[in-house]
Amino acid sequence: MSDQPSPPAAAGGALPPPERPFDLRGRVALVTGAARPLGGAIALALAEAGADVALAGLTGSADEHFQVNSAANQVWSLGRRHLALQVDLTDPVAVEAAVQRVEDEWRRLDLLVNAQDLLFAMPFGETSLEEWNATLAANLTSVALTCQAAGRVMLRAGYGRIVNVASVAGDRGVMNMTAYAAAKSGVLALTRALATEWARTGVTVNMVQVGWYEDQAGIGDDPEHRKTLTKILPARALVTNDEVTGAVVMLAADSGYFTGQVVAVDGAATARI
Amino acid sequence: MTVLDRLRLDGRVALITGSGRGLGRAMALAFADAGADVVCSARTQAEIDAVADEVRAKGRRAAAVRADVTDSASVERMVERSLAELGRIDILVHNAGGRTAGDGRPLHMISEADWLAGIDANLTSAVSCIRAVIPPMLEQGRGKILTTASGLGLRGNRDLNMYTAAKAGVINLTRSLALSYGRHNIQINTMALGLFPQTEAQATRWGGGRYIPVGRFGTTWEIGPVAVFLCSPAADGINGAVIVQDGGGLAGGVTPFGWAPRIPLPGASA
Numbered sequence: 001m002s003d004q005p006s007p008p009a010a011a012g013g014a015l016p017p018p019e020r021p022f023d024l025r026g027r028v029a030l031v032t033g034a035a036r037p038l039g040g041a042i043a044l045a046l047a048e049a050g051a052d053v054a055l056a057g058l059t060g061s062a063d064e065h066f067q068v069n070s071a072a073n074q075v076w077s078l079g080r081r082h083l084a085l086q087v088d089l090t091d092p093v094a095v096e097a098a099v100q101r102v103e104d105e106w107r108r109l110d111l112l113v114n115a116q117d118l119l120f121a122m123p124f125g126e127t128s129l130e131e132w133n134a135t136l137a138a139n140l141t142s143v144a145l146t147c148q149a150a151g152r153v154m155l156r157a158g159y160g161r162i163v164n165v166a167s168v169a170g171d172r173g174v175m176n177m178t179a180y181a182a183a184k185s186g187v188l189a190l191t192r193a194l195a196t197e198w199a200r201t202g203v204t205v206n207m208v209q210v211g212w213y214e215d216q217a218g219i220g221d222d223p224e225h226r227k228t229l230t231k232i233l234p235a236r237a238l239v240t241n242d243e244v245t246g247a248v249v250m251l252a253a254d255s256g257y258f259t260g261q262v263v264a265v266d267g268a269a270t271a272r273i
Numbered sequence: 274m275t276v277l278d279r280l281r282l283d284g285r286v287a288l289i290t291g292s293g294r295g296l297g298r299a300m301a302l303a304f305a306d307a308g309a310d311v312v313c314s315a316r317t318q319a320e321i322d323a324v325a326d327e328v329r330a331k332g333r334r335a336a337a338v339r340a341d342v343t344d345s346a347s348v349e350r351m352v353e354r355s356l357a358e359l360g361r362i363d364i365l366v367h368n369a370g371g372r373t374a375g376d377g378r379p380l381h382m383i384s385e386a387d388w389l390a391g392i393d394a395n396l397t398s399a400v401s402c403i404r405a406v407i408p409p410m411l412e413q414g415r416g417k418i419l420t421t422a423s424g425l426g427l428r429g430n431r432d433l434n435m436y437t438a439a440k441a442g443v444i445n446l447t448r449s450l451a452l453s454y455g456r457h458n459i460q461i462n463t464m465a466l467g468l469f470p471q472t473e474a475q476a477t478r479w480g481g482g483r484y485i486p487v488g489r490f491g492t493t494w495e496i497g498p499v500a501v502f503l504c505s506p507a508a509d510g511i512n513g514a515v516i517v518q519d520g521g522g523l524a525g526g527v528t529p530f531g532w533a534p535r536i537p538l539p540g541a542s543a
Contacts, residue, residue, distance in 0.1 A: 265514075
């Protein structure tokens with residue numbers, strides 16, 4: 001692919017309207033962060049819409065792989081093909097191998113959903129370089145690595161849908177979350193730039209910006225923190241997994257004109273001052 | 274209930290303004306396909322009659338209610354008739370609006386009457402329509418409202434003063450209303466669309482789409498699935514959001530500005 005801007009001629013036309021909306025039958029998806037309840041719910045929703053799904057976690061640990069496998073079983077129970085991958089998403093060689101594995105098994109990769117998340121909150125003055133680097137690696141570098149590896153397959157095919165799941169913390173300042181916010185905001189910048197770079201290749205890149213949600217490890221676990229959160233959020237409630245999956249499916253099934261953009265699933269949290 | 278069930282509009286009644294043709298008609302047909310009954314509204318009776326017939330042909334109920342959204346009394350009557358004909362209003366898509374006389378000229382060349390007519394058509398019309406449907410939605414205990422804005426409500430454009438100001442108004446109106454009515458289970462969002470030409474003249478004037486990052490215009494039907502999603506239960510967690518469908522226009526800017534040559538790190542070989 002050239003790194004020069006495309007010549008000023010319309011590249012490719014619109015796809016014809018689908019017979020069924022939001023139809024992912026015949027598509028192959030890779031969902032990362034599938035060891036977490038949100039990632040698992042996304043994998044399941046893609047399978048419900050018809051996709052075959054490969055699932056990965058974030059660290060590749062044995063504990064995590066157990067969770068990834070149980071999400072994969074749910075995909076299997078819907079009659080879709082499934083593949084549980086054990087991979088450290090911060091290791092470029094491992095990510096490349098995981099994507100290769102999907103391609104070897106199913107000969108294609110149409111959809112990538114980055115749903116991995118490593119929550120980290122600490123006063124900035126007490127944050128070590130190791131913690132900073134680990135937060136950036138898990139939340140931002142992992143997204144870059146999966147986009148690069150999956151993107152190569154998608155660019156060859158001339159078709160791809162990438163959905164990065166990030167956080168309101170990348171949009172608004174949150175005390176004690178400087179490193180996490182920098183990483184999530186980085187995902188937004190990556191999404192916009194990559195969407196632009198690949199705009200004429202048939203690959204779209206979008207982001208779902210999720211508010212504080214029910215199943216996020218560490219958020220809302222502490223009853224006092226939960227009480228404060230539900231009091232200050234406009235929706236008076238945390239976001240549920242079911243509220244996120246529809247946005248991912250809509251973007252995964254999109255016809256190609258929706259790119260470089262953010263769908264905020266946050267119950268109006270970022271509509272407010 | 275699977276995600277595909279939550280992406281349906283079965284049993285819902287949608288009122289869509291500006292639905293006699295173009296994007297409004299595309300939404301009316303997509304909503305009917307998703308299971309909704311549709312009230313089609315616009316100023317031209319023959320056009321909304323035709324779209325209502327297309328909705329009925331899909332096996333859904335439909336009504337064609339003529340209205341002028343710049344006249345709040347007409348809007349009130351539109352809502353009354355919609356309720357009388359189809360019994361309820363679960364969804365309002367306020368799609369009416371557009372460029373008006375005088376816009377596109379420098380500000381000092383625009384008359385106050387032209388300015389006010391544009392603000393009426395694009396911003397005050399949204400206020401009238403939303404104000405009229407809120408009471409029935411409050412009574413029903415739920416509602417979805419979708420306004421239509423534009424990338425021009427988020428960025429400026431030379432001499433498009435009325436349109437950019439009115440659409441920016443629609444966007445921030447949407448956010449504030451979302452905060453007012455979210456607690457009553459009414460979600461209010463806005464769609465900012467890129468270039469979806471409706472005439473050959475527009476397509477030519479806009480350069481055939483080659484300055485859009487994806488290299489083409491939006492196709493009219495493509496608004497349908499996104500609008501259906503935003504008005505479906507799958508989007509219950511989305512409120513006060515600006516949803517942009519623009520071929521990468523706002524993300525990358527018009528080409529070639531969204532592009533840089535190769536610049537290696539210092540010391541690296543190119």
